[in-house]
Amino acid sequence: MNTTISYQGEPGANSHIISAEAFPGWTYLPCPTFEDALAAVTEGRAARAMIPIENSIAGRVADIHHLIPTSPLHIVAEHFLPIHFQLMALPGTKVEDLRSVHSHVHALGQCRRIIRRLGLRAVVASDTAGAAREVAEGGDPSRGALAPAMAAGVYGLDILARDVEDEAHNTTRFVVFAPQAEPVPQSDGPFVTSFIFKVRNIPAALYKGLGGFATNGINMSKLESYMVEGQFTATQFYAEVDGHPDDPALARALDELAYFSRELKIIGTYPAHPFREAARPPAE
Numbered sequence: 243m244n245t246t247i248s249y250q251g252e253p254g255a256n257s258h259i260i261s262a263e264a265f266p267g268w269t270y271l272p273c274p275t276f277e278d279a280l281a282a283v284t285e286g287r288a289a290r291a292m293i294p295i296e297n298s299i300a301g302r303v304a305d306i307h308h309l310i311p312t313s314p315l316h317i318v319a320e321h322f323l324p325i326h327f328q329l330m331a332l333p334g335t336k337v338e339d340l341r342s343v344h345s346h347v348h349a350l351g352q353c354r355r356i357i358r359r360l361g362l363r364a365v366v367a368s369d370t371a372g373a374a375r376e377v378a379e380g381g382d383p384s385r386g387a388l389a390p391a392m393a394a395g396v397y398g399l400d401i402l403a404r405d406v407e408d409e410a411h412n413t414t415r416f417v418v419f420a421p422q423a424e425p426v427p428q429s430d431g432p433f434v435t436s437f438i439f440k441v442r443n444i445p446a447a448l449y450k451g452l453g454g455f456a457t458n459g460i461n462m463s464k465l466e467s468y469m470v471e472g473q474f475t476a477t478q479f480y481a482e483v484d485g486h487p488d489d490p491a492l493a494r495a496l497d498e499l500a501y502f503s504r505e506l507k508i509i510g511t512y513p514a515h516p517f518r519e520a521a522r523p524p525a526e
Contacts, residue, residue, distance in 0.1 A: 244289040246271050247418075248282035254371035254393030260323040260416050261292045274368070276306050280313050283419055291315070291419040296464075297325070298413045300348045307468055307480055310509060311438050317510025319418040320434065322517035327353050327407050330374060330399040331386040337402050344373040345388035353388050356406040362386070374399055413517075423510065426486070432514040433486045434463070437496075440478050440505040447502045448479075454498030455483060458491040486511055 248271040249257035261270050271288050273279040282288040296302045327349055331340060342363040343350070350357065350364045357364055367373035367387075374393035377385050386402065387393070394401050417436075426433065441447040455462050464482035485492040487508060500506045 244286070245269060246282075246288040247290040247292055248273050248279040248288040249292045250274070250276045250279045250294075251369040252371040252375055254374060254390060254396040255369050256323060256325060256390055256414060257292050257294060257416070258371065259390055259392055260321055260414075263323070264292070264319075264321050264418070265290065276309055280309060280315060280419060283315055283421060284313070289420065290318075292321075292416050293419060294414050295417050296415050297348060297352075298411055299352050299409055302466060304468075307466055310480060311478060311507075313419070315419040315421060315509075316423040317417045317436050317512055318420045318424045319512050320515050321416045321418070322515055323414050323416065325352070325407060325412040325414050326390065326405045327370070327388045328391050328394060328401045329356065329386055329388060329403040329406050330394045330401050331377060332381065332383050333398065333400050335383045335386070335400060335402065339383050340386045340402075341384040343386045343388055344377060346370050346373070349388045352408055352412055353406050355408050356403065371396070417510075418512075424512075426511055426513065428486050428488055430513060431486060432484065433511055434482055434514050435485060435487055435492065435508060435511045436480070436482045437506060437508045438478060438480050439499060439503045439507070442502055442504050444502075451499040451502035454495040458495045460485055460492055460495045484514070 246269040247261050247265050249261050250273055251257045252272050258270055271282055273282060276293060279291045283291045293306055294303050295306055340362055342365050343357055344365045344367045346369045347366045349370050370389040371393040373387040374389040374397045377387045378397040378399055441451055461484040462481060466480040467477050487493060
C-alpha cells in the first residue's frame with residue numbers, strides 16, 4: 243500500500259505539519275509547487291496530496307484554484323490547521339540584531355505588526371520553511387525568518403519570539419486529493435460537496451442556476467469565480483455546498499444548476515471536519 247503524501251513546500255512547512263497530523267506514520271514528500279504535489283499523486287509517487295485552499299486572514303490560495311479544473315484528482319477530505327508563526331534566526335542572534343525578515347508572502351501579510359514594530363525589511367521567500375532554511379544556510383545574523391516551530395528544529399534556528407501572527411483565529415483550511423473518489427455513505431454525514439461549473443451564455447444564467455440551492459434549502463459555503471485561460475468572457479466557478487449529492491434536495495439543486503450550465507463537474511464529496519461546527523458563530 244502506498245503511504246506517501248505529497249505537499250508543497252519544504253520540510254517544516256505548515257503543509258508538512260498538517261500532513262503529519264492527519265496521516266501519522268506516512269512518508270511525507272515535499273514538492274516545490276502545488277502542481278508538482280498534485281502530479282506526484284497522478285503519477286503514482288504519492289497516494290495523497292495535502293493542499294491549502296484558503297486562509298481565514300489571507301483568503302483563498304489562488305494558485306490551486308486554477309489547477310483544480312484540469313486535475314483528474316478528487317477531493318476526499320478536509321483538515322484545518324491553526325497557524326502560528328515564530329520569529330527565528332541563527333543561534334545566538336538577538337532581536338535587535340535583525341534587519342530583515344524572510345517568509346512566504348502570506349506569512350508576511352499575517353505578521354505585519356511585529357515586522358512594523360521591529361522596523362524589519364520584509365523579504366518574500368518561496369515558502370515559510372524555505373525561508374528558515376535560507377536563513378540557516380546564509381549565516382547572516384541580521385536575517386530572520388517567520389516560520390512554524392517545526393522549521394526551527396529542522397534547520398537549527400533559535401526562536402526569538404513565539405506566536406507572532408496578528409490574529410489569534412488565523413487558520414488555514416487544507417483539502418486532500420486522491421486518484422479516485424472515495425464512496426461515503428449518507429449515514430456518515432454531515433458532508434461537503436465541491437464542484438466546478440461554467441454557466442451557459444444566456445441572460446441571468448448564474449442567477450437562475452444558483453436559485454435551486456436557495457429554493458431547496460442548501461447552504462452554499464463557498465463560491466469563487468476566475469477567468470479561463472485569460473479570457474474575460476469565459477468565467478469558471480468553484481463552489482462548495484453542505485450535503486451529499488444523493489440527498490434529494492441537493493440532487494434537485496444540482497440538476498437545476500446543470501440545466502443552466504455548459505459544464506458541471508463534482509470533484510469531491512467528503513465528511514465535514516468537526517472544526518467547521520466548532521468555528522460556527524452562534525445563531526442570532
